[in-house]
Amino acid sequence: xxxxxxxxxxxxxxxxxxxxxxxxxxxxxxxxxxxxxxxxxxxxxxxxxxxxxxxxxxxxxxxxxxxxxxxxxxxxxxxxxxxxxxxxxxxxxxxxxxxxxxxxxxxxxxxxxxxxxxxxxxxxxxxxxxxxxxxxxxxxxxxxxxxxxxxxxxxxxxxxxxxxxxxxxxxxxxxxxxxxxxxxxxxxxxxxxxxxxxxxxxxxxxxxxxxxxxxxxxxxxxxxxxxxxxxxxxxxxxxxxxxxxxxxxxxxxxxxxxxxxxxxxxxxxxxxxxxxxxxxxxxxxxxxxxxxxxxxxxxxxxxxxxxxxxxxxxxxxxxxxxxxxxxxxxxxxxxxxxxxxxxxxxxxxxxxxxxxxxxxxxxxx
Numbered sequence: 001x002x003x004x005x006x007x008x009x010x011x012x013x014x015x016x017x018x019x020x021x022x023x024x025x026x027x028x029x030x031x032x033x034x035x036x037x038x039x040x041x042x043x044x045x046x047x048x049x050x051x052x053x054x055x056x057x058x059x060x061x062x063x064x065x066x067x068x069x070x071x072x073x074x075x076x077x078x079x080x081x082x083x084x085x086x087x088x089x090x091x092x093x094x095x096x097x098x099x100x101x102x103x104x105x106x107x108x109x110x111x112x113x114x115x116x117x118x119x120x121x122x123x124x125x126x127x128x129x130x131x132x133x134x135x136x137x138x139x140x141x142x143x144x145x146x147x148x149x150x151x152x153x154x155x156x157x158x159x160x161x162x163x164x165x166x167x168x169x170x171x172x173x174x175x176x177x178x179x180x181x182x183x184x185x186x187x188x189x190x191x192x193x194x195x196x197x198x199x200x201x202x203x204x205x206x207x208x209x210x211x212x213x214x215x216x217x218x219x220x221x222x223x224x225x226x227x228x229x230x231x232x233x234x235x236x237x238x239x240x241x242x243x244x245x246x247x248x249x250x251x252x253x254x255x256x257x258x259x260x261x262x263x264x265x266x267x268x269x270x271x272x273x274x275x276x277x278x279x280x281x282x283x284x285x286x287x288x289x290x291x292x293x294x295x296x297x298x299x300x301x302x303x304x305x306x307x308x309x310x311x312x313x314x315x316x317x318x319x320x321x322x323x324x325x326x327x328x329x330x331x332x333x334x335x336x337x338x339x340x341x342x343x344x345x346x347x348x349x350x351x352x353x354x355x356x357x358x359x360x361x362x363x364x365x
């Protein structure tokens with residue numbers, strides 16, 4: 001029996017502006033997207049503004065210690081409420097001074113009591129679904145979306161095992177990486193290690209053992225890709241690791257949460273993250289986060305972040321931007337994916353799963 005190999009997606013999935021618009025209005029508006037870290041808004045009234053799928057939003061901590069997210073727009077005449085980061089006792093629209101409670105309800109507005117039939121109780125900033133996932137704040141513009149534990153089964157518990165101190169962590173360093181490529185090109189690159197041995201010598205020789213690397217989709221049907229491998233021998237590691245500190249101290253595991261976030265636990269129980277924002281059909285931004293308990297300084301983590309920035313990150317920028325240019329070539333014909341039945345580092349089965357999700361996403365309304 002002849003079996004035709006599975007081929008990669010057509011270039012139009014990455015280069016067609018119409019596909020990008022469908023994703024912005026469908027996929028990226030109906031999936032869980034990273035907003036920020038709870039440690040960035042520790043006090044009542046602390047807030048930060050951000051954007052998801054072209055929508056301006058802000059997250060704010062209430063006096064009840066609950067973090068809520070709202071569309072960043074006044075219900076009076078549509079002026080934006082806040083910019084950047086800050087702290088406020090109440091949320092005041094700069095345009096006409098309509099004032100909202102931290103829970104979103106309208107508190108007051110100049111001369112509104114003179115308006116016949118004006119019902120202040122019926123006016124509220126429009127809230128967005130928000131979840132605190134081990135201190136990481138995610139939002140979903142779809143009010144009917146399933147909770148994160150259904151999208152990503154088991155991940156919350158697994159991360160807590162690999163990073164026991166996860167709830168005490170705070171951001172130490174952010175690296176913002178603009179990439180001239182479609183967001184899916186970048187996602188695919190960071191979701192396979194077929195390219196690692198030949199393109200990431202520091203990572204492949206000084207952090208992990210490529211021969212033990214594997215990536216598996218969630219067995220229960222969740223939207224998760226799990227990367228697993230062992231650390232290099234201690235004499236080759238580029239930073240110190242205490243193998244006795246935790247049962248997973250010698251392991252590397254990554255959890256990619258479709259469509260735009262990845263938790264990664266480096267050997268030594270070091271947590272770092274990637275999250276993406278789609279800017280245009282031809283560009284995206286990637287943020288690389290590094291964390292310590294309380295956000296306190298660490299020479300080891302700073303050194304590891306610098307090493308990653310100067311090696312893996314710089315190497316990947318060249319790769320993904322070259323791929324995006326190649327996708328616009330008239331000479332490109334999508335080739336077969338390398339799907340090794342035994343999986344492992346030299347297989348692209350994770351890319352096949354990603355591309356399945358990408359195809360399905362274009363059909364979302």
